[in-house]
Amino acid sequence: MATAEVRTLRQFLESDQVIDCDCSNYWICSHTGPLRIELAILRLGSEFDFYAGRHELAAHTYCSVCGKFHPTFRLGWKTRPATYTGLHGGGATPISVLTAPALLSAWVEPDDWLVGGKGVRKFGPRR
Numbered sequence: 001m002a003t004a005e006v007r008t009l010r011q012f013l014e015s016d017q018v019i020d021c022d023c024s025n026y027w028i029c030s031h032t033g034p035l036r037i038e039l040a041i042l043r044l045g046s047e048f049d050f051y052a053g054r055h056e057l058a059a060h061t062y063c064s065v066c067g068k069f070h071p072t073f074r075l076g077w078k079t080r081p082a083t084y085t086g087l088h089g090g091g092a093t094p095i096s097v098l099t100a101p102a103l104l105s106a107w108v109e110p111d112d113w114l115v116g117g118k119g120v121r122k123f124g125p126r127r
């Protein structure tokens with residue numbers, strides 16, 4: 001699948017991707033939050049290439065909590081993509097009997113439930 005490459009700040013602003021910043025003031029501040037791309041554009045221009053210039057970007061970006069520059073950048077999403085609902089990977093889709101009632105009538109008790117004879121499954125009063 002071909003998705004347009006997102007490189008410049010303008011493209012990030014227009015895409016579903018966000019740039020999350022992790023404060024690099026380890027052990028002291030664990031602030032994390034999305035980069036305010038609009039502000040980065042004001043400073044660096046909308047055609048600023050994030051991948052080529054992220055060190056420069058980091059030098060302009062500081063933690064709003066502790067004020068330390070040079071956060072660690074991490075790519076994120078404005079809206080959580082489908083990968084978070086289990087559709088990622090294209091493997092087996094789990095089917096619940098709640099959404100597929102037909103499976104209920106097809107249910108067969110596994111043989112091992114019957115080991116020991118029917119008596120072991122009685123919970124009523126002894127006779």
Ligand SMILES: [Zn+2]
Binds near residue numbers: 023025066068
């Ligand atoms: Zn911080």
